[in-house]
Amino acid sequence: GLLSCRCQTVFASTTREDVAEWGTVSLCDAERRLLANALLDFSNFRFVLLSESCIPLFNFTTVYNYLIKSQHSFVDSFDDEGQEGRGRYNPNMEPEITIDQWRKGSQWFEVDRKLAVTIISDNFFYPNFEKFCGAGCFPSEHYFTTMLSIHFGSLLANRSITWVDWSRGGAHPAMYKKEDITHDFIGNIRNGTQCTYNNKTTSVCFLFARKFAPNALDPLLRLLSKVLGS
Numbered sequence: 001g002l003l004s005c006r007c008q009t010v011f012a013s014t015t016r017e018d019v020a021e022w023g024t025v026s027l028c029d030a031e032r033r034l035l036a037n038a039l040l041d042f043s044n045f046r047f048v049l050l051s052e053s054c055i056p057l058f059n060f061t062t063v064y065n066y067l068i069k070s071q072h073s074f075v076d077s078f079d080d081e082g083q084e085g086r087g088r089y090n091p092n093m094e095p096e097i098t099i100d101q102w103r104k105g106s107q108w109f110e111v112d113r114k115l116a117v118t119i120i121s122d123n124f125f126y127p128n129f130e131k132f133c134g135a136g137c138f139p140s141e142h143y144f145t146t147m148l149s150i151h152f153g154s155l156l157a158n159r160s161i162t163w164v165d166w167s168r169g170g171a172h173p174a175m176y177k178k179e180d181i182t183h184d185f186i187g188n189i190r191n192g193t194q195c196t197y198n199n200k201t202t203s204v205c206f207l208f209a210r211k212f213a214p215n216a217l218d219p220l221l222r223l224l225s226k227v228l229g230s
Contacts, residue, residue, distance in 0.1 A: 023135065023136075023138050023140075024134070024135075024139065025129055025130050025133065025134075025139040025143070027107070027139065027140040028126075028129070028139050028140055028143050028144070031049060031107075031119075031140070031144075032119060032120050034049070035047055035111075035116045035119055035120050036120045038116070039113070039116055039117065039120065044113070045068065045112060045113055046067040046068060046110060046111070046112055046113075047110065047111050047112075047113075047116050048067070048109075048110045048161070048208070049107070049108055049109050049110070050108065050162070050208060050210075051108070051210055051211070053175070053210045053211040053212050053213070054108075054162060054208045054209065054210040054211075054212075055208065055209055055210070055212050055220060056207065056208055057163070057186070057189060057190050057206055057207055057208060057209055057227075058190070058204075058207055062204075062207075063207050066161075066197075066204065066207060067110065067207075069198070070157070070197065070198065071198050071199075072155060072156060072157035072198075073109075073110060073111040073112050073115050073148075073152075073155055073156055073157065074109065074110040074111075074156075074157045074159060074160060074161045075105060075109045075110070075111060075115075075144065075145060075148055075156045075157070075158070075160075076105030076106040076108075076109070076145065076158065076159055076160040077103045077104075077105045077145040077146075077148065077149045077153075077156055077158050078103060078104060078105060078158065079100075079102070079103060079104075080104040084104070085102070085104045086099055086102060088104075088133070088136065088137045088138065088142065089102045090132035090133065090137070092128075092131070092132045093128045093132050093133075096124065096125060096128050097125065097128055097146060097150075101146060101149070101150050102142065102146055103142065103145040103146040103149045104141050104142055104145060105141060105142075105144075105145035105158075105160070106141070106160040106162065106164065107140040107141055107144075108160050108161075108162035108164070108208075108210070109144060109160065110160075110161055111148075112155075114152075114155075115148060115152060115155065118147075118148070118151070118152070119144055119147075119148075122147060125143065125146070125147045126143070129142070129143045157196070157197075159195060159205070160206075161205070161206055161207045161208060162206065162207075162208045162209065162210060163189050163205075163206035163208070163209040163210070164209070164210055164211070172211075173210070173211055174211070175211045175212070175213055176211065176212050176213065176216060177212075177213045177215055177216055178213070178215045178216045178218065178219050180216070181216050181219035181220055181223065183223060183226060183227065186209075186223060186227050187227070189206060189209050190204070190206070190227070191203045191204065193205045193206070
């Protein structure tokens with residue numbers, strides 16, 4: 001789903017139902033539709049893509065201020081020279097996209113209104129991804145990150161605000177269950193990393209985290225007053 005920050009509230013945007021298959025360009029299609037729907041409300045300024053297995057790490061006021069005051073959009077975009085980065089590049093994408101311009105990044109992005117409009121209005125890069133980024137290419141990890149890096153690189157923070165644990169390997173990140181939920185665990189996610197925010201070093205790098213199983217809900221709710229309330 002998509003969260004949209006405006007003057008007073010955060011809400012989940014919904015649109016028509018369409019099939020979105022993991023690892024295909026249909027995921028990007030769905031994300032563009034979500035953005036288009038949220039953009040219809042002109043009071044929305046920041047847009048965050050989240051999944052049903054995400055949780056907030058801070059209260060609304062902290063999240064709102066962090067996003068609204070940011071000088072950058074939080075799109076993870078980097079040059080991965082390995083098989084899962086440049087190895088997915090198709091030379092048929094030239095001249096629109098060269099291998100030196102090819103980028104990879106987390107699909108869990110946050111963008112401002114300008115970049116959201118750019119994403120939904122693109123008809124230059126999209127045909128390349130539709131034709132040449134099929135099975136095994138994972139367009140959701142490359143399409144927006146490549147396009148925005150080419151035209152708006154200076155506007156990107158080059159990091160995601162959604163924490164994910166890939167340390168266990170595999171095609172999907174670690175899934176945390178109720179027995180994993182402790183005050184220290186959530187605290188380490190909230191403040192256990194150093195990053196740059198508005199050109200200054202901070203320990204608040206992630207506003208959301210994933211993946212959490214449904215049975216983690218009760219212990220997470222019990223931590224609300226201690227963790228999310230601070």
